[in-house]
Amino acid sequence: MSDTPKTDHAYDGIEEFDNPLPGWWKWLFVASIVFSPFYWMFYHGGASGRSVEDLYNVALAENTRKQFEEIGELKPDEATLASYMNKGSWVKVGQAVFRANCVSCHGREGEGKVGPNLTDEAYKNVANLEDIAKVLINGAGNGAMPKWSNRLHPNEIVLVSAYVATLRGTNVDGGRPPEGRTIAPWPAAPAESDADAESDADPAGDNTDDGK
Structure with missing residues (x-):
């Protein structure tokens, strides 16, 4: 049996291991969200030559x-x-x-x-x-x-x-x-x-x- 902790979720007898995403992945996701509006404004803001x-x-x-x-x-x-x-x-x-x-x-x-x-x-x-x-x-x-x-x-x-x-x-x-x-x-x-x-x-x- 695995010692990995489990969540309280169970679906039709199927249990879910509690394996959270790594911290670096979460911060990379947050950074991509913060970066996206700047990317959009630069490449899709209507400035000539950037599309x-x-x-x-x-x-x-x-x-x-x-x-x-x-x-x-x-x-x-x-x-x-x-x-x-x-x-x-x-x-x-x-x-x-x-x-x-x-x-x-x-x-x-x-x-x-x-x-x-x-x-x-x-x-x-x-x-x-x-x-x-x-x-x-x-x-x-x-x-x-x-x-x-x-x-x-x-x-x-x-x-x-x-x-x-x-x-x-x-x-x-x-x-x-x-x-x-x-x-x-x-x-x-x-x-x-x-x-x-x-x-x-x-x-x-x-x-x-x-x-x-």
Whole structure:
């Protein structure tokens, strides 16, 4: 017979040993409860860049830098932008770059905050597709839109420009009113070769701008 003391509980003849949880386990449980509200406020309090999704997007962007060797250095010209804005997997990379760098001015969906709405049809500093990349590279608005050429990889410039181009006409609810002028539609994507199609495989493998 065991000498372990028993509780006064008995269920259908089944007795219960009095084996309390160790003190360290109880304090660890208490500490986890005390810690949880701070964890929630930091990661789920709405601060930009702290959510699990935002952290994933940053990690995805970092991983994608390693994938750039497959496509070489992209040129920020109209043909390249028109091509990559129609490559869904690479547009997602541009979206990750955007959400890691541009949401504080343009909003998470491009609806505009301090910076202009990117989802309507009006533009202040853009007259053609290529101008989106030029604004990112050189800045605009006397510094209101900083230049990103010294912070982003050239391919990130192209991909985030392609992503911004895809936002046109989505007209996100609650966005800033149109600013600037309406411009001609984006050009159609150039014909894609078989080699180009293969390069559009999922690049994952398994920024403020006021210059619209």
